[in-house]
Amino acid sequence: MGTKTATKQARPAPPPAGRARTEVRPVRRGDLAAVIAIDARVTGIEKRAYWRGIYRRYADADAPGRQFLVAADGPVVLGFVIGEVRDWEFGSPPCGWVFAIDVHPEARQSGLGTMLLAAIARGFRRAGVTKVRTLLSRDNSLILSFFRSQGMMAGPFIPLEMDLD
Amino acid sequence: MKLQKNSRLALYSILEFAAASGRPVAAAEIAEKYGVAPHHLAKVLAELARAGIVESIRGVGGGYRFAGNARRLTLFDVICHFEDLSPTDAERREPGERTQAGRAIATVLSEIDEIAQATFKSITIATMLQLMERQGAGRTAARS
Numbered sequence: 445m446g447t448k449t450a451t452k453q454a455r456p457a458p459p460p461a462g463r464a465r466t467e468v469r470p471v472r473r474g475d476l477a478a479v480i481a482i483d484a485r486v487t488g489i490e491k492r493a494y495w496r497g498i499y500r501r502y503a504d505a506d507a508p509g510r511q512f513l514v515a516a517d518g519p520v521v522l523g524f525v526i527g528e529v530r531d532w533e534f535g536s537p538p539c540g541w542v543f544a545i546d547v548h549p550e551a552r553q554s555g556l557g558t559m560l561l562a563a564i565a566r567g568f569r570r571a572g573v574t575k576v577r578t579l580l581s582r583d584n585s586l587i588l589s590f591f592r593s594q595g596m597m598a599g600p601f602i603p604l605e606m607d608l609d
Numbered sequence: 610m611k612l613q614k615n616s617r618l619a620l621y622s623i624l625e626f627a628a629a630s631g632r633p634v635a636a637a638e639i640a641e642k643y644g645v646a647p648h649h650l651a652k653v654l655a656e657l658a659r660a661g662i663v664e665s666i667r668g669v670g671g672g673y674r675f676a677g678n679a680r681r682l683t684l685f686d687v688i689c690h691f692e693d694l695s696p697t698d699a700e701r702r703e704p705g706e707r708t709q710a711g712r713a714i715a716t717v718l719s720e721i722d723e724i725a726q727a728t729f730k731s732i733t734i735a736t737m738l739q740l741m742e743r744q745g746a747g748r749t750a751a752r753s
Contacts, residue, residue, distance in 0.1 A: 582724065588731035589683070595739065598728070 478521035523547035540568030633672035
């Protein structure tokens, strides 16, 4: 994994204003450092090994249902979205799952999240599915509000868990 | 899930004001549309004005208008002024709450409350307006 090269190619700091040149495109190896930096900034935890694994699974793999997209303004990565089509998980017909979406805190409120979600939804439609789902903590009001604002409603599943003693 | 009458009135009013895009809406108009007594609605609007969510416009053509940020204000931010969302205190304990069965029931009810609150906290006024528009468009399409 060329992390050092990636650091040279992709800068995580967003430009101050203007999204006219922002495009959503498939992630490149050189974007990974910026993705890791955005995630670390938002979550407070840097997870290089995790993100290298995600890159291998979603970007390197030749799987049509898997998507790892970034919103970029030239060389500057401002956000990312990751998802894939899963067949018959939890008894559900094939549908698209969004596993992660994030926008650099200083680049928010400019429609990037909407652009990213719209782009991955287009990919899901091309893959032949008509439903998109996601799962997140009920404490995460900010991202819950974002998905709600995009038209998402509670799905037919209830997540359950228990402690393993 | 059932909301207190005042919560529903508050939400009806705010959605009407927010949809009016800054144009003052007369309280009487809201009272008539939703079939409520004007004096009852006035108390709700006074509470919303105290909270800074709506503002009263005096004079001819006056009424109330939305004073919040529709993309930030959530349903929870509104209903918290009218619903009792605090944990049960000693004075409001139900009979049997301290028994084994009472504690188990309280655990389930607490789970339901947490999910309900998360839902209210995640839906903004702007999202509600979008939902109303989608549902309105859906009904129109179904009729045609």
